[in-house]
Amino acid sequence: MIEQQTASGHDDGTALSGPVVLLVSPSDELAVQIEQGLQGFSGVAGLKHFTEAMAALRHYEANGPDMAGRPPICLFDDDTPDLTLPAFAENLRALPGGSGTALLALVDSDAVDKVQPELVTDVLTTPPGMAELHMRLQAAMRLQRLGRTRSVLARRVDLIRTEQRIASARLKYRASHDELTGLFNRHFLEQRLAEVCTSEDRTAALLYIDIGRFKVVNTYEGYQAGDRLLNRIARTIRGEAGDEDIVARPGSDEFAVLLYGCSEDDAIEVGERLRRMLTEARFRDSAHVYPLTASIGIAMLPDGEMTATQALTRAYQACFVAKSDQGNRVHVYNERDGALVNERRALHWVPMIRDALSQSRFRLVFQPVLDIHDHSIRQYEVLLRMLAEDGSLMPPAEFITVAEQTGLIHDIDRWVVSEALHVLAGSQERITLNVNLSGRAFDDATLVPFIRKGLEKAGSDPNRITFEITETAAIGNLERTREMVQQLRELGCRFALDDFGSGFNSYAHLKQFPVDTVKIDGSFITNLTTDHIDQNLVRSMADIARRLGKKTVAEFVENAETLAMLADLGVDYAQGFFIGRPDPTVPTIRSWSANDDKAENRGSPVDQPA
Incomplete structure (x- = not known):
């Protein structure tokens, strides 16, 4: 139990403005965090079990925590193993002065909807922010003075539930609508x-x-x-x-x-x-x-x-x-159409793809990924382009479908991996490259051995390469995908799940795949600064990823306002034309500021790379 401060005040004899906070929680870490973060309260008593909590309540019923004789404020952690919130609330109200004691519940974000509003004064999600907790405790203290602790803040709970229902409806809508x-x-x-x-x-x-x-x-x-x-x-x-x-x-x-x-x-x-x-x-x-x-x-x-x-x-x-x-x-x-379409497209693209492979007319470009916390750039996404006869660079959307239909995509996957490893081997800096794998990559049983040999030949640190696959491609063959992801991670490589959130079962996929990073789908980022629901969804994605030990990347970052909001929402990395456009220049570690890249080096979302 954390040592309780005396009712008379601090060690220097100054009076304290708030009552004691009784924290019922199995977590010592949470108790220390709350004790250190609260100012203006008489102290925090950490109570791990039901018997301790009831004994402390009876003590304060009899003696009062301070000269004003105010009852304590109870902060109940729903993770307490031997006690449920309803049971604790019932025992609290049964005490002679229990009806005057404020009760605040700490619950997981997905359990807010299950709390019975009539049992508590307020509800907070864990882990609580200290500023928010302090504000809620001050409000509870005012309610205690008014004797209204049983007139619960149901409106706040209703608001949280309404926001959750809206967010859920928005996810369902996005799963079926453009x-x-x-x-x-x-x-x-x-x-x-x-x-x-x-x-x-x-x-x-x-x-x-x-x-x-x-x-x-x-x-x-x-x-x-x-x-x-x-x-x-x-x-x-x-x-x-x-x-x-x-x-x-x-x-x-x-x-x-x-x-x-x-x-x-x-x-x-x-x-x-x-x-x-x-x-x-x-x-x-x-x-x-x-x-x-x-x-x-x-x-x-x-x-x-x-x-x-x-x-x-x-x-x-x-x-x-x-x-x-x-x-x-x-x-x-009619039956002739399919053959005609495939034949015409193949006649146009297959020779061009083969020539690009044999004549080195594929090119890699590198788009920077910003560490939001320290504004450094240490990783880049590797993007593929084909050099056209007129010297222009064609994005993969022009030719990738034919490559997948004809099996040439496997040769392209190998070329991209080999070139990325070559870039890493030639770099004197510890940059990280994020390499996109095609949706057909997991059909190729020889890809993992190819990557293993490539790493050995180049002498590259496998920790410096992250393979990306879209959520849609990953779920096409769950077992095969999970197996290959695990094999690549055993080599020391990292893995990212791209376009996260585009499917309605995204959180289930996140649980199933052993990935290191999730890239939040750009549809959640484009209107982030003006869309309250997008903000809640991105915050939720970042929070869940963090709890699972994974990093988050936001794509399609187009302005400073979006970048600042992503920092507030807890996202780790940002990518988009505001950060930098894809560039064929060999990537380096560097710091970044909004004034570094000139306007001509940025583009509009219509130019976003495929």
Whole structure:
């Protein structure tokens, strides 16, 4: 038990302003923390067991803690092993003066909703911040003076619960909706497609819509104008769909409509109507007017045995055919479309990928990752580019799908790993490189041995390389992914889970994968300074990661306000164009300030690397 101070005051005889705080907790560390952090209270008594707590309460009932005879304030830790909060509250109220004693509960953040408000004066989450705890104790002391300790702060508890319900609803919404347009997202669309494909008596038509010339608006007018255009298109398409139909945005400038109970003729009619409406629309921004085109592919469902992925692929392939020969037309899928699409894309990209591998036309660029606490840069994310014939650098989104379909992705994975190890071996500084692995990497049983040999050959410290994989790719094959992650960590390498929070079961995945770092999905960061829910979610992610011994990285950091808020929310690292753009220069350890990088070295979110 921590030594209790006398009721008369400090050792120098000065009077104390507050009562004794009785802390019921099994944690000595928490008791010391609270005792050292509280000013203006007569002391903290650490009580670990029920018998100690009851004895102390009876003592203060009989004697009073100070000259004013005030009862103590009870601070109950819900982790106390032999005593529950309801039982302690019941015993406290049974004492002669128990109704005048304030009771504050310390509970885990996920248990706030389970606390019965009528039992307590207030509720705090563990571990409590000292400033917040001091404020709550002062409020409890005022309530004691007013004799209102049983008029609990239910409003505060209700507010916490309301915020939790809103946060939960927001997570569920994000799991099924596109944040920008409010349409359903690809994941939700695939769920509904799966229902149709497995139904014996339900038919539907899937329309896949590609908006031509969207990239022109995005490039010349900026991403904000592009966002306005996407919202306008979304409203147009949604206005033509029925109440039960599904309208989704599966890609950046691509939309999909699932029409239930629709015949092929009706689907073609809807498609033509949408094409005309979108083509006749004119998007005006600044002093320019931009005409649009719409290429629409249609797949009828179900057509024999098929999966949701196959249904979506057929509609996409039909859309690809519709875009051919100047596009702006409607095309219904047939069996020849898939082969035609794959053949055309392969004919274009496969030779370019092979040439890039054999002629060293792939390039690595490095984007800095800022340590928010000391504003140092010691790690960089490695990003891949292909050198085009005109000298420009093409992001992987242009060619990676074909690479995955043709198996060339495994050669690309190896090239990236080898080059990253070469950079580490040639660096005299202890930088860390974060290397992205493709979604197909875990299908390659030879990758781990390749990395092992590469580390031995380069003589690189495996602790200086962190492999990243997206949450979506990781859950594609849970057992195989977990096995390979463990093997890489046994080599001494680190691992990061990218796009964390994009799935509704993100916390379950965090528990399952032995990762060192979680990279918070950029959708939570983009509007962080203005979105209260995003702030709560990011704080929760950072708190849970910290409790699990993992670091957090925030992507898409675009301004000083966002960076400052991330520091307040407990995030460890930041990445984005405000910190620095991807650069081919060999990375070095350096300090960072907002004035270091000139404006031309930063970009807008539309330039974010793939």
